[in-house]
Amino acid sequence: MHSQLFAIIDVETTGGGIAGNRITEICIALLKNGEVVDKYTTLVNPERDIPQYITTLTGINNEMVANAPRFFEVAEKIEAFTKDAIFVAHNVSFDYNVIRGEFRLLGQHYNRKKLCTVRLSRKLIPGHLSYSLGRLCTTINIPHLNRHRAEGDVDATVILFQRLLSLDEDWETINQFLNPRSKQATLPPHLPAEQIDELPEEAGIYLFKNQKHKVIYAGKAKNIKKRVLSHFYSKKTKEYQLGQETHFIDFELTGNELLALLVESEHIRKHYPKYNRAQKWPATTYQIISYENQRGIVQLALGKTKTQNDSVSTFYNRTEAIEKLEEICETFKLCPRFCTLQSNSEKCSHYRIKNCEGICEGTENVEDYNAKVAAALQSLKDNTLSFAIQGKGRVKDEIGFAFVMDGQYKGYGYFDRNDAICNIEDYEPFLKLQQATYHTHAIIRSHLKKQGERNVVHFEKPIQLKNKRATKVKKSSSKRASENVFSHWNLG
Structure with missing residues (x-):
């Protein structure tokens, strides 16, 4: 089994999400019995412009790839070169998904067993602050020349993988990671498997945190462990990017789904997580407000706000608010005009409410009318429940x-x-x-x-x-x- 072929791979890309990421350079080193037996590297024309920030990072620009082969011209070579090999990369999900995406564009299926040297390093060389390729190589004295170019990164990853093989001579860890039923095959590169093992299978909320312990996603679930793992099984770009940034997962049991929803909402309001879309923007609410006009008449109106005040008459759609305003207007014989239910004439002429007692015509005493308004407002307060x-x-x-x-x-x-x-x-x-x-x-x-x-x-x-x-x-x-x-x- 130690004669197993490994393909150590690195790709440089145009950047962006998984769906739009195109390869600009690829390098593959074949490793057998611990030694490099072959290597293939080439620039690739991505058939789209390379953003300036990518060029700044990698040094690869549009001119360099203009005459390079397009992916369909090298696909057969890559397929044959990696056949019967285990796909190995530093943060393997990225390189593997990008290459699979290129084959998918050609209508072809690319499938290999895969190993992540980030996760293997965390397991076999524990205790380091960072497991990025550059920092890890510096820490354990691996030469890393020509960084952010495919061949330079592959050469460094080959040495790293050789060391990992020497630390796992019986392949106990490697076999565990290769097991398709193992969580190691699907977990994000920076997340220790122990954190998943500690997750409960009960109702509550969970928080994904980045390297600085900042909350980047808050979620709720009836079964926390099952829901967290579902994020990592997803093929969506957003879920992939979330996994790449996740270093820690915290959780809080709530006992039931209602409290999970409420606690999740509080965390979203408090932390404003990067990957939560829902609940981040305050929705418009409507409140029945009162004010005194120049004649001393207390008028009612709908106030529109995006903040939640301690009002006894807060509504979450305009229709419901108007219905309540019409209800108290009719019940307490208020004037539709002074309840802002109409504004097109001096005298009220509401289509349905006809029991105004004359305040709009000056035939009703202002003090008596205001007493009715006060009673209407008090009814709103009395009808709120605890x-x-x-x-x-x-x-x-x-x-x-x-x-x-x-x-x-x-x-x-x-x-x-x-x-x-x-x-x-x-x-x-x-x-x-x-x-x-x-x-x-x-x-x-x-x-x-x-x-x-x-x-x-x-x-x-x-x-x-x-x-x-x-x-x-x-x-x-x-x-x-x-x-x-x-x-x-x-x-x-």
Whole structure:
């Protein structure tokens, strides 16, 4: 078996994602019984311009490759040269996927067993701060001439691989890495396999971090380990690039999916990860606001904002906000014109609401009208609910909960099933305060629509935590309570 043929390969490219990356230079050294038995190197015409930053890095410019063979002209040579060989490269996923992509453009399938000298080095030569080819060669005294050119990088990788072979004489590690069922074959180059082994198969969130421990992606999952591995199995350019930058993975158990979604949202808001697209931009919200006009009349209007304020009348689409404004206008006999439901005439003439008592014509007392507006605003406050959504905890006999007070998400927490939780104030010691956003409200709204009143614990009326006498908790399954959750917890 030690007569196995290895193809040590390096490619230089035009840069960009996997899909658009074209080869500008390739070098292949064949290694057998620990010795180089053949070598092939050539420039390649990528059939597209080479960006200036790539030329600065590699020294390869458009003029150099203008008369070089195109990939289809060297494909047969590469196929034959690497036949029966194990594909070896420093950060093998990059070189392997680029070459496979070139063959795919020709309608051909290229498949080889592969080994990554980054991952082998981390296993067999542990403890170094960096495993980039340049820094590793400097650290362990491997000559590395003509860096960022295919032949120069291959020559250095050959010496590195020879040392790795001498450290694994019985091929225990190499065979483990070659095993198609082994995680080593698919993991990113900088991520220790031990971190994957430590991942739980339970609900929670996970954080991908770069070399500086900066969060670059936050995700949630019912099964953290399974979901994390799925990123590395993906062939998408974004997932590949994420893997290339990942050096560490952290996780946090949440016990159930609702809390996982809420905690994930908080991490995205807090860290603004590079690879998260969803939830990074604040969505527009609408709030019912009031102001006094020149006649002293209190008018109502819709305020548009991208921030989440502690308003009792926040909506997440304009239609829902207008419907609520029309509802209180009709219920409290307010004037549609002074509720900004029309603005085209002095006298109100709403298509449906006809019970204005004359404030727009000057036949109703301003003080009396303003008292009705105050009552309408108070009704909005009175109809906001306080409740907790309970669910599975992180361990046996633990209960996790999301907490909403006065219509606003306040945070989440956990308590033991045996704890006496009967008042709203009993939740306070276990509550981890969080910021309410459009996304947290959308998450809870979606959960309530799917699950209904299941595991929802209501409080009899809105009250505040700390120094307030708490009302008793009641678990409600009535149709009316269920309707309240959806119609009065203003989620839109």
